[in-house]
Amino acid sequence: MKIAIVSGSQRPESQSLKVARYLEKRVAELCEGTSVYLLELGSGPLPLWDQSMFTGDPSPLKEAWAPVSAELTEADAIIVVTPEWHGMVPPALKNFLLLCSKELANKPGLIVSVSASLGGSYPVAELRTSGYKNNHICWIPDHVIIRHVSKMLNGEPSSDEEKMVAGRCDHALRILVEYGKALRAVRESGVTDYETYAFGM
Template identity: 45%
Template sequence: MKLTIVSGSQRPQSQSLNVAHALKQLAHSQFNDITILDLHQLDLPFWNEGVWNGGEEWQQWEPIKEQLSQSDAFIFITPEWHGMATPALKNFLLLTTDQELAHKPALLVSVSASINGVYPISELRMTGNKNNHVCFLPDHLIFREIDSLLSEDLAIIDAHFLERCEYTLQLLSGYAHALSPIQRDMLPLGKPFRYGM
C-alpha cells in the first residue's frame, strides 16, 4: 500500500514537516511505500488556468500528479495560521483532480503551538474535497502544544496520543483497502459528474 504525506507549511524546517516524519515512522506498520511531499520545498505556483494546458510553469506538477495517482491513501498536514489552513495546502488541493484523489482516503492533521487546531480541519472538510472527491476520514489528528509533543528524534512523547495516532493510521489503512474497488469502479463512471452539483 502506498501512502503520500503532504506537509502543508510554507516555512522551512517547519513543525508540520516534523509531524510528517513522525507519522511516517508510525505508518510503516500499515504502509510499505511512503513518500513525503514538502510544500515549502516544492514551492508550487498558485493555481491558474495554465495548469489545464500543461504550460511550462506546471512541468513540475506532472511527477507529483503521477505520485498521487499511484497512492492508495493520503495524509494532509497543515499548521494553524490565524485559525486557518495554509495557502500552500489549499492551493495544492485546488491543483488536484479526481484523477489523482477520487475515492481514496485522506487523514487530515493540524499542528498548533497552543491548544487550538480544530479550525483548519473544519475549513478543509468544508471545501477541500469538492472537485477532487478525496474521502476524508471521519477521524482526524491535532498535534496540540507541538513544541512539547515531539522528542528530538521526532517520537511522540504523550503515550495516549501515540496510541490515538497508531489507531488512526490503522483506520486509514483499513479505508484504503476498502475503498480500492470503489475507486477502480467509480472513477470512470463519475467523469460526467466530476464538478458536483
Template identity: 40%
Template sequence: MTTTLISASHRPGSCSLQVANWIAGALGRMNIETDILDLAQIDLPFWSEEFWNEGSRELAQWMPFSERLQNSDALVIISPEWAGMVPPKLINFLLMCSRQELAYKPALLVGVSAGPSGTYPHRAVTHEQQARTIKWYFLPDHLIVRHVGAFLNPKPEQISGSRLNPDHPLNRRLELGLRILQTLAQDLKTSAAANKPESVSIWTLRSE
C-alpha cells in the same frame, strides 16, 4: 499500498514536517510504504486558467506530483494553523488536484498548533463542496497535535506528555487512525477498480 503524507507548512524543516516524519515512522512499523510531499520544498505556480491548457508550463510543472498522487492509495494531510487558517500553499495544491488524483481515496487530517488550538485546518479542508469536487473521503476521527514543540522535542520532565511515551493518547489514536485508513484504502481501491468512471478533469465540466 502507499500512503502519501502532505506537509502543508511553507517553512523549511517545519514542525508539520516533523509530525509527518513521526507519522511515517508509525506507517513504517506497519510495513506501509510512504511518500512525503513537503510543500515548503515544492515550487508550484499559483493556480490560473493556464492550468486548463494541456501544453501549458503550469500543467507540465504539476504532472510529476499528479503522478505521485495517482499512485498513492491513501493520504495524510498535516497542516499548521496560522491565524485560524491553513497555509495558502495547501489551498493552491488542492486546486491543482483537478485530474482525479485524490478521487476515491481516504484521507486523515492532522492539525498542528504551537498552542492549544489546531481545529481550524479540519474545518477549512473538509467542507462539503470541496469533498464533492475532489471526491476524497475524510476519516471522521482526525488528529490535533497541540503544543507541538513539547510533543515532538520534550524536556526530560515532559516525556510523559510527548510522542516518546507509547501510551500517550495521540500515539494510540494515531495507530488506530492509520489502521482504519489502510483498511478503508484497500476497500476503496477494490471498489474504484470495478466502478471508477473514465478519468476526466473537473474543469472540463466548468461553465463556459
C-alpha cells in the same frame, strides 16, 4: 499499499514537517510493505494554480505538477498535515488542493492538524467543509489534532499527553490503511465518470 503524506506548512523545517516525518516512520513500523511518498510544501513550493491547468498546452505549472501528480495517482491513501495560520489552512496547502483533480478521487484522507498552542480545530473544519469538493478525496471520520506541537513527538513519547497523541496517531493510521484497501474497490468498479462529473456540487 502506498500512502502519500503532505506537509502543508510553507515554512522549511516546520513543526508540520516534523509531524509528517514522524507519521512516515510510524507507517513503516505499523504497516509492513507500505511505501510512503512525502511531499513537503515548505522546501519545494508548487507554482500557483492558473488557467493553464485547463488547457492542452504545456506550461511551467504543468511541468512542476506532473511528477507530484504521478506519485499521488499511485497512492492508496493520503495524510494531510496542516498548521493553523490565523485560524485557516495555509495558502500553499489550499493551492495544492486546487491543483488536485482525479489524483485523490475516492481515496481516503486523514487530516492531522498541528497548533503551537491550544488551537488546531479550524483547519479540520475548513478541510471537511470545502477541501474535498472537486478533488473527490474522502476524509475519514477520524482526525488528529496535535496541540503544543513543539513539545510533541520529538522522540520517544514520555508524558501522558504525548503518549495519548502518539496512540491517537497510530489508531488513525491503522484505520486509514483499512479505508485504503476498502476504497480501492470503489475506484476499480467503473462507476466513476469524471469526464462528465468532474466537479462536485
